[in-house]
Amino acid sequence: MNKAIGVIDSGVGGLTVAHELMRQLPKERLIYLGDTQRCPYGPRSKDEVKKFTWEMVEFLLEKDIKMLIVACNTATAFTLHELKEHLSIPVIGVIKPGARAAINGTKSSHIGVIGTEGTIRSDAYAKALKDINADLDVQSLACPSFVPMVEQGRLSGEQTEEVVGDSLLPLKQKRNLDTLILGCTHYPLIKDTIQLVMGDDVAIISSSEETAREASTILEFHGILYKGEETPLHQFYSTGQLEVFAKIAEGIFKEFINHFHSVTIEKATLR
Amino acid sequence: MNKAIGVIDSGVGGLTVAHELMRQLPKERLIYLGDTQRCPYGPRSKDEVKKFTWEMVEFLLEKDIKMLIVACNTATAFTLHELKEHLSIPVIGVIKPGARAAINGTKSSHIGVIGTEGTIRSDAYAKALKDINADLDVQSLACPSFVPMVEQGRLSGEQTEEVVGDSLLPLKQKRNLDTLILGCTHYPLIKDTIQLVMGDDVAIISSSEETAREASTILEFHGILYKGEETPLHQFYSTGQLEVFAKIAEGIFKEFINHFHSVTIEKATLR
The missing domain is CATH 3.40.50.1860 (Rossmann fold)
Structure with a gap:
């Protein structure tokens, strides 16, 4: 075949x-x-x-x-x-595979999810995660500026870092968060910048x-x-x-x- | 249900x-x-x-x-x-999941597999790996002394380190090996000792x-x-x-x- x-x-x-x-x-x-x-x-x-x-x-x-x-x-x-x-x-x-990898990886049971407005509004990741383990703490955040940036080919540089840094600020302030799901297949293209912003203690899960x-x-x-x-x-x-x-x-x-x-x-x- | x-x-x-x-x-x-x-x-x-x-x-x-x-x-x-x-x-x-995780993780394409005599003799891991990617280099090694040691509850200590060190010597000498599959579900119980012997540059895949x-x-x-x-x-x-x-x-x-x-x-x- x-x-x-x-x-x-x-x-x-x-x-x-x-x-x-x-x-x-x-x-x-x-x-x-x-x-x-x-x-x-x-x-x-x-x-x-x-x-x-x-x-x-x-x-x-x-x-x-x-x-x-x-x-x-x-x-x-x-x-x-x-x-x-x-x-x-x-x-x-792409949602369940990312959710399962996060469940496999997290030690603190505090998981962050970033995605488009539609994905975050649907609450699909939080549902997928909690369906499997109701005790997880899930913090979701929409990052509407990332997809247009990636589609234009702006994948690195100072301006990209600034946009990513500003967008992720609410998640950076969450203590105990040890795992972040990239809930949009565009985001792996700016994974390095996201890792830089979040720091090495947070494992980044690429749903791809x-x-x-x-x-x-x-x-x-x-x-x-x-x-x-x-x-x-x-x-x-x-x-x-x-x-x-x-x-x-x-x-x-x-x-x-x-x-x-x-x-x-x-x-x-x-x- | x-x-x-x-x-x-x-x-x-x-x-x-x-x-x-x-x-x-x-x-x-x-x-x-x-x-x-x-x-x-x-x-x-x-x-x-x-x-x-x-x-x-x-x-x-x-x-x-x-x-x-x-x-x-x-x-x-x-x-x-x-x-x-x-x-x-x-x-x-338990074989295919370990094989897939190794394929996902390896960068060098040189993968080691340890298991019982039966598992290694069956060549099941090498087949599973090469079925998916024929270009992989797979080194298999039987470690017949590990299971009896684990079943007796001897999971750490000097003697365990010595047995593990001696058994894994042939794999330690392979250059470029960056991934080792624990091809036996008993082995995760001595994973720390195996990691110690192989060094931090080798990722250990637990089939469990x-x-x-x-x-x-x-x-x-x-x-x-x-x-x-x-x-x-x-x-x-x-x-x-x-x-x-x-x-x-x-x-x-x-x-x-x-x-x-x-x-x-x-x-x-x-x-």
């Missing part, structure tokens, strides 16, 4: 999930779709996020994928349940890394890991301008570009 | 998995069976390990479990495939921690996480003498004993 894993995101954030999939599952083929044209999803209504997400899913289903990864926290919060119910292939979101790991678990559990020898040809689609998308993708995938010679980036038009 | 998770092991090693399950899934109820009477499984033949494992599985199936965790690497290597095929509940072994994490993933994926409010009453069974078993269990669970007031330990007789 050489069917691809489908990955959808509101823009470039999900590329961090794609990167981790390539690293942890180097034989698997990916088809990625980023809705950069309509990014960010964070401030949009639930209905709008649902409509856009279903449009992306239909685009990928036509390409006969074997698994769907919703690599966008906002879309996961609002649509995962529905998608799991309606699709016959395994569907994985954890989601790729759980994708591996579920593929194996269902017996649909690719066992052949073909080198995967990954396909990337963006609904918006390809230039910025390609530049950010190149930055993320640089270690793989030479290894694979095999990434195509195309424009996608959704119905 | 308040059905229990069943956990089987050749002896006390699987208690490290049970401990992690309690920590990461505090609402779930466990039924544990350790075949201490016939431990160790490591040096036994494949047929014998299969026979003993099926006897344990039948004991737990009668208690109507919702998931089976084979918390013994030797039993996983020889029986997991067969158990998955024949049982209608999800079955999880990772298996509990994947159990959480699979329970959620199948929608069978316990959502009620009942405090779980865990049941532990041993086929051998209860004294040593209870003493080691107490050492492992000490942080939970006060919290739960709810662990029973009984003698099991297998057919």
Whole structure:
């Protein structure tokens, strides 16, 4: 079976999930779709996020994928349940994997979560964490300025540090917090700056890394890991301008570009 | 649904998995069976390990479990495939979770694996790792003296350090090794000594921690996480003498004993 894993995101954030999939599952083929044209999803209504997400899913289903990864926290919060119910292939979101990794890692039981307004408003992380362990203390914080900053490619430098420092101030003041979940797949791109601001005593959980790991678990559990020898040809689609998308993708995938010679980036038009 | 998770092991090693399950899934109820009477499984033949494992599985199936965790690497290597095929509940072994965590963690792509003779002879870890990434370098080493040492409760001290140091010498000489998988659930009980011997540059992967994490993933994926409010009453069974078993269990669970007031330990007789 050489069917691809489908990955959808509101823009470039999900590329961090794609990167981790390539690293942890180097034989698997990916088809990625980023809705950069309509990014960010964070401030949009639930209905709008649902409509856009279903449009992306239909685009990928036509390409006969074997698994769907919703690599966008906002879309996961609002649509995962529905998608799991309606699709016959395994569907994985980014929220539960991050929550589980935080539960595994925390010693103090005080966990912070940062994400878009939509994700934080949905309270999906706090629910996921407390569903498993009601004794956890969860502090959530929306960081609406991060996604636009990342989509523009501003990933480091003094100005980025200032924005991150100001945004995270409320969490820095919480004592005993030992774990911070990056509840948005854009945030791993500014992980170093976030770590710098929070200090070394706080472990940063990248939902991207954890989601790729759980994708591996579920593929194996269902017996649909690719066992052949073909080198995967990954396909990337963006609904918006390809230039910025390609530049950010190149930055993320640089270690793989030479290894694979095999990434195509195309424009996608959704119905 | 308040059905229990069943956990089987050749002896006390699987208690490290049970401990992690309690920590990461505090609402779930466990039924544990350790075949201490016939431990160790490591040096036994494949047929014998299969026979003993099926006897344990039948004991737990009668208690109507919702998931089976084979918390013994030797039993996983020889029986997991067969158990998955024949049982209608999800079955999880300890080998793939450890392999996936190592793939996630390694930077150098040089991974060491230690386990019993049976596990190392089966080559199950090297296969699991290379199935996912053929480029990994895997060094496997059998440590037959560790399990009897742990079952006798000798977990630290000068003599233990000497045994561990001598056994791991061949791996210590491997350059670039940055990750070591504890391919036996007894080994987390001497993890500190193993870390001391290997040095801080080598990350030690406990298959127990990772298996509990994947159990959480699979329970959620199948929608069978316990959502009620009942405090779980865990049941532990041993086929051998209860004294040593209870003493080691107490050492492992000490942080939970006060919290739960709810662990029973009984003698099991297998057919």
